[in-house]
Amino acid sequence: MATVTLTNVAKRFGAFEVVHGANIDIADGEFVVFVGPSGCGKSTLLRMIAGLEDISGGKIAIGGKVVNDIEPADRGIAMVFQSYALYPHMSVEQNLSFGLRMTGNPKADTDRRVKRAAEILRISELMDRRPKKLSGGQRQRVAIGRAIVREPQVFLFDEPLSNLDAELRVQMRVEISRLHKELGATMVYVTHDQTEAMTLADRIVVLRGGHVEQIGRPLDLYDNPDNMFVAGFVGSPKMNFIKAHIVGRDARGVVVELAGEEKTRITQPLAETAPEPGSKVIVGVRPEHFGGAGEGDADLTVAIDVVEHLGGTSFLYARTANGEDVVIQRDAAKVPDTSEITVSIRKSYLFDEKGLRLR
């Protein structure tokens, strides 16, 4: 078990900087998920922790010890690759034991570790098969097994579930959660899937373009995003962003009027440093934070384009009078037959023009 500390970690490929001074503190036994869009540097960060990429700047410490110049095998980590990276010419048993056999680990100990990993992952009946003859989920288990056998202090996962179909992904997600509880090891997990991040993580690190946008517990990110990017990334379907401007201040806070909707005014309790009246802002509303007419701060009438029925709930794809797209979540029973609907905004977030949260 160990902590992982990244201090001002940077990565350059030639002159091209892909990670810009990341600061991340991972506690002992914590499950941390790096999430962000494709190309934001998630894998690069993980590979720097593993030692597969050199560190261009800053420091990485594992268990309090700086590992910048320590060989990958001596860092006490194990990694599960997106493509599994199993040895194709070896049986499952050989895949699991290969590293230990090559380094002269005593045979009895190797056997014990392999047996334990196989039991944890329920792959004991597959030990004689080659990877080619395994299903995607089974290969994934073997890849995880190979990590377990190393008995590492830190597990690193790089999009381990992205090659699996939706159903298997949910199943393996639960297994990985269980594994974390069972082993109690520190785990760093990379994904671009926000659902995976929300369900697995103790804390989430949201990355964009090589910058850390926000670090926090899943519900903190959901309830209290620092900026529009995080607000849009966490939650599904994503938060609606509607143009607005500030019209004044009253006893409860700043009054905001949605663009083109003179009657829709929202009051937000903001600090004294709120922008001047007249400044443009953006109001963020999650699909699930629209209520029935009159239930919230202000009402809004929108034209319905498409309705998606998912059973219990439905999503309405609609447009405001100003022509902005919004997604509204409703109980299936409360979806009207009309082409218009009036909803209220029960909860909203305010962002400035640069996308930073105003609070």
Place this chain on the structure above:
Amino acid sequence: MRNRNATAYRFLTPYLLIFAIFWVWPIISSFLISFQATRTVPWRFAPGFNWGRLIGDPAFFNALKNTLLILVIQVPVMIALAMVMAVLLNSPLLKARGLYRFAFFAPVVVGEVAYSAVFRLMFSLDFGVVDKLLNSIGLPKVDWFSNVTPAMALIMIAVTWRWAGYNAIILLAGMQSIPEDVYEAATLDRVSKLKQFFYITLPLLKPVIVFCAVLSIIGTMQLFTEPFLITERGGPGGGTETLGLLLYRQGFRSLNFGYASAVAYTMAALAIAITLVQLWLTREPK
């Protein structure tokens, strides 16, 4: 569907005709000729004439012995060398990769006569650069052309020089198809680079190695240019005569087509037999 096939075959007809006349027919025809006595006019059918001669002909066994000797020494040495070259080409430390790749491949495209002439010069007794080099490090002069053992060695060196780079390029392509993350996983498992080569690269490259070996065996079975041009028609005194050379001597010097055909079929049968044995020895375990 049938209609489409018919159209396709019509387009293929010119090729198929040429293929039948210049490929299939000669193969059949030479098989038939191998059963005829061709030193008489007209030729007559005499099944035992050529084949009977073959199994008792010391010249044939000499050529067979030389060919197999070259095969068992040169092919493994060359493939080992090609492997080393491929590993070097694949190394991330290598600068000017393209240049080396070209240099390794170049011998294949150099004209056979030109390369043979250069080898003769390099190994010549009086002004050859090789003997100068041997001399300068205190080794005695070697007369490469008038003794059998050095002459055989010379043939093997020449063939290896010519084809090692070619095989290295094939092996390199095989190496590059092994995914990088398998090596990364092994590195995290604390497996050294050397062990990675023996336990990961070699086993995964086995099909490619077998392919190179089969190509080389077939090539060496037909070896002709080097003993013809470099050691002057299998010299000294037939000491480097190969089956290919024997075939040439019988067919085109003595115009004994029947016997030459029998030798040709023996060469083909041997190449097939050796290849099958090899494929069987290196087959994938079930």
